[in-house]
Amino acid sequence: xxxxxxxxxxxxxxxxxxAVAAQFWINGMVFASFVPRLPEVRDRIGVDLATIxxxxxxxxxxxxxxxxxxxxxxxRLGTRRxxxxxxxxxxxxxxxxxxxxxxxxFVGGLIVLQVFDVSVDVAMNIQGSExxxxxxxxxxxxxxxxxxxxxxxxxxxxxxxxxxxVPLTTHLLVVSAVLLATVAFVGPRLLTSDPAPxxxxxxxxxxxxxxxxxxxxxxxxxxIAGAAMMLELITSDxxxxxxKDDFGLADGPAGYGFVAxxxxxxxxxxxxDHVLERLGPKRxxxxxxxxxxxxxxxxxxxxxxxxxxxxxxxxxxxxxxxxVSVIFPRLYDEAAQSPAGPTVMGALTAGQRITLLIAxxxxxSLAGTSLAVGTALAIVLVPSGLLLLALGRx
Numbered sequence: 601x602x603x604x605x606x607x608x609x610x611x612x613x614x615x616x617x618x619a620v621a622a623q624f625w626i627n628g629m630v631f632a633s634f635v636p637r638l639p640e641v642r643d644r645i646g647v648d649l650a651t652i653x654x655x656x657x658x659x660x661x662x663x664x665x666x667x668x669x670x671x672x673x674x675x676r677l678g679t680r681r682x683x684x685x686x687x688x689x690x691x692x693x694x695x696x697x698x699x700x701x702x703x704x705x706f707v708g709g710l711i712v713l714q715v716f717d718v719s720v721d722v723a724m725n726i727q728g729s730e731x732x733x734x735x736x737x738x739x740x741x742x743x744x745x746x747x748x749x750x751x752x753x754x755x756x757x758x759x760x761x762x763x764x765x766v767p768l769t770t771h772l773l774v775v776s777a778v779l780l781a782t783v784a785f786v787g788p789r790l791l792t793s794d795p796a797p798x799x800x801x802x803x804x805x806x807x808x809x810x811x812x813x814x815x816x817x818x819x820x821x822x823x824i825a826g827a828a829m830m831l832e833l834i835t836s837d838x839x840x841x842x843x844k845d846d847f848g849l850a851d852g853p854a855g856y857g858f859v860a861x862x863x864x865x866x867x868x869x870x871x872x873d874h875v876l877e878r879l880g881p882k883r884x885x886x887x888x889x890x891x892x893x894x895x896x897x898x899x900x901x902x903x904x905x906x907x908x909x910x911x912x913x914x915x916x917x918x919x920x921x922x923x924v925s926v927i928f929p930r931l932y933d934e935a936a937q938s939p940a941g942p943t944v945m946g947a948l949t950a951g952q953r954i955t956l957l958i959a960x961x962x963x964x965s966l967a968g969t970s971l972a973v974g975t976a977l978a979i980v981l982v983p984s985g986l987l988l989l990a991l992g993r994x
Contacts, residue, residue: 609735612791617731617739619789621746623683623724626782627717628750630690632862633775634697635837636758636855637768639844644768645703649841649973653964655703656837659710660956666718667953671946679723680790686719687783691776698772718953722945727791729936738873740929745869748925751862759859763852818947821935824991825951828927830984831892833959834977835861835899835920842900842973847910857899860914864895864921872926881930886989892923893985900974900981913974927988 634641642652674682689712696709725740732739754775761771839857843849868888876884898916902909935944959980966976 613731613734615789616727616791619786620724620727620731621743622782623687623720623786624728624743624747625750625753626687626779627720627724628747629754629775630694630713630717630750630779632751632754632858633694633758633772634768636755636840636858637762637771637851638837639840639854640762640768640851641697641700641706644701645706647703649845649967650964651703653960653962653967655707656710656960656964657957659707659714660953660960662711662714663718663953663956664950666715667946667950670719670722670949671943673719674723674726674794678792679726679794680787680792682719683723683727683790684783684787686716686723687779687786689716690720691780691783694776694779695769695772698767698769714953714956718949722949725932726794726936726945729933730791730794732933733937738876738933740933741869741872741876741926744925744929744932745866745872748862748865748869752859752866755855755859755862759852759855762855818944820991821931821944821948822951822954824988825928825931825948826955827984827988827991828924828931829952829955830959831896831920831981831988832924832928833955834963834981834984835896835917835924837960838963838967838973838977839899839917841967842977843910843913845967845973846904847913849910853910856914857917861917861921861924864918864923865925866921868922868925869929872929876926876930884926885930888923888926889985889989890923892920892927893982893989895919895921895923896981896985897978900978902974904972904974 638652642649647655670682677685693709693712693716696705696712700706700709728740728743758771761768836858839861840854843857844851844854872884879887895916895918899913899920900916902912902916906912931948932945935948938944963976963980966979967973969976971979
């Protein structure tokens, strides 16, 4: 990632930017390494669609725990320690998913991933936003673009590994080794100091907690993040099920919907900072929601009787990725720059994690009926897109 540095952006900031970018990359790669192979995992642990949805929801509860503890942990320990401390458990939890032959083992690995992914996610976004502030130019879309590059690399590797018959255990052990090497690179190069907390958010812990719970910004960030997460999560996690169960594709090709969505995310995020400077945040946000809605309509509603249906659906996922790509970078940057950055960031991640908890249950129960997977997805995604558009315009 090439950045034209400002006079106040020194060598330490450049090293930190490279480290944060590396962490964004590996974070994207971790989940993408097994999401395209979820139908394979489902078959290995012997459950149906409704049950896999319930298992994903149970694991998402771990993310709520992470959202609750991350803000206080960062305020006490700083983003550097929280980022490193959160990445290490993921190294050892990821292979559990590969070895899982029972639902309990699968859920156990996912819960650890969800808890500590929140910590790493919040810490790296705070460091990225602080580096953008020191640089004097927007870089959050490009950092999230690096995350999307990681998802593309991870998802392509997962799809090809499935096609070539590489065992999921071997595949995820290799990913864990790469993650461990990345942590060793990232740790020494991160910023060692964080932005000073706003004085309005210091003082008595009881008064501070009550003030935070009554802060409208927390609720706004939580709700809008939940709606945005619905678009991103349902599109990415269920794309393989849409192509396999509705169109009858094999495990390998069924992963191409996820890959297409992530490719769209990469393109949108790598160019998002330049578009942001031209359109401004409000116009860009509205355009992004409309484009994502168009892509999702194509991906979920194209008839399964069409011969070109799978190709059209994959193209829809690509368009949806372009639209969704710039939503979360903007939300993370605004949350990180707010006076109570870690706390507002916790509200943002809490909205995401509540969605992670609810969405799989809803989609899994709908898809477990006589409805096609695409129809079940559309039932959930349409109101989410309309809610996001209404909130974003305000």
